[in-house]
Amino acid sequence: MADARRYCKLPSPFAMKRGGVLHDARVAYETWGTLNSACDNAVLVLTGLSPSAHMTSSAEDPAAGWWEDMAGPGKAIDTDRWFVICVNSLGSDKGSTCPASINPSTGEAYRLDFPELSLEDVANAAHEVVRTLGIERLACLVGCSMGGMAALAYMLLHPGAVRAHVSVDTAPQAQPFAIAIRSLQREAIRLDPNWANGGYDIHGDGERYPDMGMSIARKLGVITYRSAMEWNGRFARIRLDAEQREEQQPFGFEFQVESYLEGHARRFVRSFDPNSYLYLSRASDWFDIAEYGDGNVMEGLRRIHVERALVIGVSTDILFPLEQQEQIAEGLAAAGAAVDFVALDSPQGHDAFLVDIENYSRAIGGFLAKP
Amino acid sequence: MADARRYCKLPSPFAMKRGGVLHDARVAYETWGTLNSACDNAVLVLTGLSPSAHMTSSAEDPAAGWWEDMAGPGKAIDTDRWFVICVNSLGSDKGSTCPASINPSTGEAYRLDFPELSLEDVANAAHEVVRTLGIERLACLVGCSMGGMAALAYMLLHPGAVRAHVSVDTAPQAQPFAIAIRSLQREAIRLDPNWANGGYDIHGDGERYPDMGMSIARKLGVITYRSAMEWNGRFARIRLDAEQREEQQPFGFEFQVESYLEGHARRFVRSFDPNSYLYLSRASDWFDIAEYGDGNVMEGLRRIHVERALVIGVSTDILFPLEQQEQIAEGLAAAGAAVDFVALDSPQGHDAFLVDIENYSRAIGGFLAKP
Known part of the structure; x- marks a missing residue:
């Protein structure tokens, strides 16, 4: 079978937020479209907990991806215009270094010897992919669900690295439910x-x-x-x-x-x-943007600087409730971004972004089509 | 320890809705207050899945009950005025015959040889308690959560046996969530x-x-x-x-x-x-009032005849959503009952009836105090 998967070696040692390090680690990714000479048409997509980097089909790998109808030629994330990158999260087993990978210092799988993983590590690993592709600044960073939290971390840890942001069904911190x-x-x-x-x-x-x-x-x-x-x-x-x-x-x-x-x-x-x-599940629980804002969620969000943002949420989502999307929209706006906030009533709950392609496409496509 | 628990022997054999029978079965119950000579001041309470018949404390058993602040002298369910009965559901292990009871035909616990249990059986067993206490018609039947579904069954299976009804955080049928x-x-x-x-x-x-x-x-x-x-x-x-x-x-x-x-x-x-x-969990899934209404929930509800009803629900309940309380209120009203519908915004979710005593007391106490 054709495989569009590429690998990016992470700097070794790769220092983790909570103290451990990884040696000879890598993350898997796929790309679609062409990076222009100004290197200013790159869109990075960070995924939910379980998807791979195979977001959509391509000539190299014609299998349907996890966001098949959202990204591709002429679609909302238009690969004729954008150079689109999707990264498999560090710690996920779809090609990236994870607890099932071989620990080079023992020759055995890491299992629970894998260092404590945070979404900041996921963000930093994705940033390495972007950096090694020669991209200084993303035209847009898209984050869905867990990937939306990682995207917030990405923008906080790498100021100036993102021009526009699309936040999809996510949260600025894990709440007790x-x-x-x-x-x-x-x-x-x-x-x-x-x-x-x-x-x-x-x-x-x-x-x-x-x-x-x-x-x-x-x-x-x-x-x-x-x-x-x-x-x-x-x-x-x-x-x-x-x-x-x-x-x-x-x-x-x-x-x-x-x-x-x-x-x-x-x-x-x-x-x-x-x-x-x-x-990865525990990393989601740990994520709290308030850590970057002196204990305050809104202050953490205010430290993110992008030109424009689209924040989408759905009223039927019980895991990442609409109030949390409103918080993100408010915080990014307070930081100076031009924010579009889209609250949908799709009946599919948190998964609406994977199912209600019509409404999510309209919002994301419309946002990306703007200059 | 003092024990206020009483037992009611069920007719033997006791025929179950789905076909089995129980021999020498019983249900546990407690009572508070005094039945008047007209036998028209009885209030029966049917419980959620796990509580015992010990709803509130008494001289015989001073331990706090599961609805301690709701029922008692001068409380919303006023035991100075009402003769209050709480029945432990058939199939529950708090004194009633259940899968952990000895099967008289084998001398061993029933375990999975217990016949299939439905909430109609729970209702019929509770009705036996009422009947053996010499009560032809309840002044009020109160049902909470699973007990609310059993209460609907009670009224359908025993027409004329209930004058007023209080429906608390329940459902006319189990929905897929x-x-x-x-x-x-x-x-x-x-x-x-x-x-x-x-x-x-x-x-x-x-x-x-x-x-x-x-x-x-x-x-x-x-x-x-x-x-x-x-x-x-x-x-x-x-x-x-x-x-x-x-x-x-x-x-x-x-x-x-x-x-x-x-x-x-x-x-x-x-x-x-x-x-x-x-x-008991499976019995809740099986319950569907549409079975009594030619496949239609509203028609099933319309076959219940009570003079007055109070229907309470809470907007934060994800297990028995407010829409289902509205359905019950509408259906009982369509059948001719004078219905009070109370939609609360208590933050505690389904458990609000056990926690937000202030609001539930006001509603239930107000309803019972009317002539």
């Missing part, structure tokens, strides 16, 4: 005896693997990524057909919504490294 | 190897017990019983003190909200029988 959900997801994995303190068979091809914990974590994720409103219309109380039910299982699935969650879990469980999930 | 949450709670228990297909050591005093599954189920419950808004004010991003942290645990708790959930889980895990939890 989101922390509670992620903590419970991590706990489901930690309590799975097959997690074995991080010692399970890596790559999901062995016997010992925390399928149970990963499945519960993913289902809880999907429940909080969507919305009750959407599901009322989509699933209502529709039962599974007799042949779809787990007849042998006491208390087995009976409703379509249960089968939907099971499908999501099955696709995820062995395709994402559990230790990497734990590290 | 609530089903998804409860299904995941059940799955956490089912996947715990120590659940052992229901074969764990009953009463929580043995080695083999699904602590892990029960803990995850309870934490997920607490997350959905409260609200993000309340937690922002209550926990924000406050860290645990060093001595409160689980230093030995990788990815151990760090934020107060995590410790709060852990405290809730610890108090619950060995105090509620896991199989009983599974049966």
Whole structure:
């Protein structure tokens, strides 16, 4: 299969925010379009917790990407005009150095010896990609969900490195409801005896693997990524057909919504490294822009300087509520940016940015089309 | 310790909605106040999933009850005026026959041989208590959360048996978001190897017990019983003190909200029988008043005939959303009842009825004080 994935070596040692270092680390990324001679048409996209750098298809890799309908020739993130970069987060197992990678000092996988990971490290690693591509200043930095928090860190840690910013369904700090959900997801994995303190068979091809914990974590994720409103219309109380039910299982699935969650879990469980999930999940809980603003969220945001910003949120998002998007918009405006704030009523909850392409395209495409 | 608990023997065999029968079954209940000679001052309270019949303290049992500040002399549910009955749900392990009870035909605990339980069975068992106390018609039937669904069933199955109704934070049918949450709670228990297909050591005093599954189920419950808004004010991003942290645990708790959930889980895990939890949880998913209205929720509600009703809900409830309270109010009104609808903005989410006593007291007390 064709592969559009590139790798960027990080400086070695690569110093982490919370004190550890990585040696010979790398991050994976993909690009679309062409960097112009002025190097001023670059758009960087930072992803949510689980996607890879394969945001959209290309001649090299025609498989559909995780934001296929958003980016490409003539699309909202127009690869005919922009040189678009998508980076796989440091700590994620889609090609970047992560807890499942080999620790060069031992020849074994890091597992829990991976240093403590923060979203600032994710941001710094992405900045290395941009720097090594010869780009001093991004035309636009787009951050979705967890990637939106990393984007805020990127702009704080690298002043002047971003001209315009698109903030999508994210937060300036993790609030207790989101922390509670992620903590419970991590706990489901930690309590799975097959997690074995991080010692399970890596790559999901062995016997010992925390399928149970990963499945519960993913289902809880999907429940909080969507919305009750959407599901009322989509699933209502529709039962599974007799042949779809787990007849042998006491208390087995009976409703379509249960089968939907099971499908999501099955696709995820062995395709994402559990230790990497734990590290990235905790990094999200740790993120707090108030650290950059003398303990104050708005003050932290006021220290970000971009020319223009688009902040999008959705009223049905229970994980990154609309109030947090409003905060980001207000803070960036207070810092002097020209801010467009778009509050959508898409029924799909937090995942709306992946589903309601029509409305998100209109907002992002409109913003990027402006001079 | 003094005990105010009474028992009501159910007719034997007691036929269950979905086809099974129970022999020599009973339900536990408590009463407060005095039944008048006309037998027309009785108020029955049906509870949420986990509370016992001990709703409030009494001379016989001075321990605080689960709705201590709501019911008692001079309180909203005034035991000086009303003869108040609270029934422990059939299938719950707080004195009523449940999966942890001895099956008289085998001499062993029922476990998964307990017949399929529905909220209609819970309602019918509560009706037996009322009937054996010599009460033909309740002055008021109060149902909270799961007990609110059982109350709707009670009124449908026993026409004329209720004069006034108080509906608190409940639903006319389980919707897919609530089903998804409860299904995941059940799955956490089912996947715990120590659940052992229901074969764990009953009463929580043995080695083999699904602590892990029960803990995850309870934490997920607490997350959905409260609200993000309340937690922002209550926990924000406050860290645990060093001595409160689980230093030995990788990815151990760090934020107060995590410790709060852990405290809730610890108090619950060995105090509620896991199989009983599974049966009652599934019964909630099965409940659908549309079954009584030719497939239509509003038509089902229109078949309930009471003189007056009070319907209370709270805007921060994500498990039993306000729209469902509005549906109940509309349906009962369409059936001819004089309906008071109270929509509160209490920050505590679904649990507001247990916490925001001031507002719930005012509504319920005001309704009951009317002639």
